[in-house]
Amino acid sequence: MEALVVLAVLAILSGIAVLNVRPLYDPLQDGLARTEGYLKKVRAKAMATTSAYRVVLVSENGKPKLKASYTYRCDAGLSFSNDPQLVQDFPTEVQVSVNPSDAFLCFTSRGTLVFRTNQPGFSGNPEIELRDNRGRSSKVQLLLGGGVVRR
Numbered sequence: 001m002e003a004l005v006v007l008a009v010l011a012i013l014s015g016i017a018v019l020n021v022r023p024l025y026d027p028l029q030d031g032l033a034r035t036e037g038y039l040k041k042v043r044a045k046a047m048a049t050t051s052a053y054r055v056v057l058v059s060e061n062g063k064p065k066l067k068a069s070y071t072y073r074c075d076a077g078l079s080f081s082n083d084p085q086l087v088q089d090f091p092t093e094v095q096v097s098v099n100p101s102d103a104f105l106c107f108t109s110r111g112t113l114v115f116r117t118n119q120p121g122f123s124g125n126p127e128i129e130l131r132d133n134r135g136r137s138s139k140v141q142l143l144l145g146g147g148v149v150r151r
Contacts, residue, residue, distance in 0.1 A: 027091035028132040032150060035066070035096075035128055035140050038088040039148045042068045045086065046107040052114075054080050054106040057098050057128070064096040065089055066128075074106035074114035090130070099127045111146040127151065 039055065045068075046053040052074040058065050066088035069080035090096055098105075103126045104116040115126050125144065131137040139151040 027093040028130060028136055028138060031090045031094040031096075031130045031132075032138045032140065034088060034090070035130065036148055036150060038066055038086070039128075039140065039142065042086055043107045043111050043146055043148070045083075046070070046109055047111045050109040052106055052108055053083070053086075054104070056105075057096060063089070063092070064094075066096075074108055093133045095131045097129050097131075099129060105142060107146060113142050113144050113146050115142070115144060 042053050042055055045051075049070070051070045051072060053068050053070045054074070055066055055068050058067055067082065068086035069082045071078045071080045100117040100119045100122050102118050104114070105126060106114040108114060113126075117126075125141050127139045127141045129137055129139045141149045141151050143149060
């Protein structure tokens with residue numbers, strides 16, 4: 001009987017603790033961590049399968065997603081096949097953009113990044129910017145050597 005009372009008290013206290021921890025959730029940091037992990041996973045899969053993996057930002061039903069597709073090398077003219085296992089969703093409170101907006105991002109079988117853009121005068125590394133509904137923003141930068149860095 002005492003064990004049931006102790007379990008009931010513990011259940012009530014844990015319910016209260018969960019409600020107090022919930023405000024600590026930050027959708028911007030969650031989206032940033034997901035994006036960084038996703039890009040590293042795509043790069044690792046490109047190296048593990050000796051394939052080229054392209055990453056594109058798409059919008060499905062008004063929600064942004066990162067999707068990966070693969071082929072044998074990073075030529076823009078080749079047809080890429082979608083990899084349904086490599087899809088990145090974002091928290092609903094986060095908007096996503098790629099800079100430059102027309103960036104062609106492809107990880108080679110050696111893990112390096114092939115990057116092309118038609119924007120004249122663009123110099124630097126491509127970035128994926130995440131912005132939350134409070135106006136805060138963070139970026140993930142893709143380095144040409146294949147590295148993924150938070151900015």
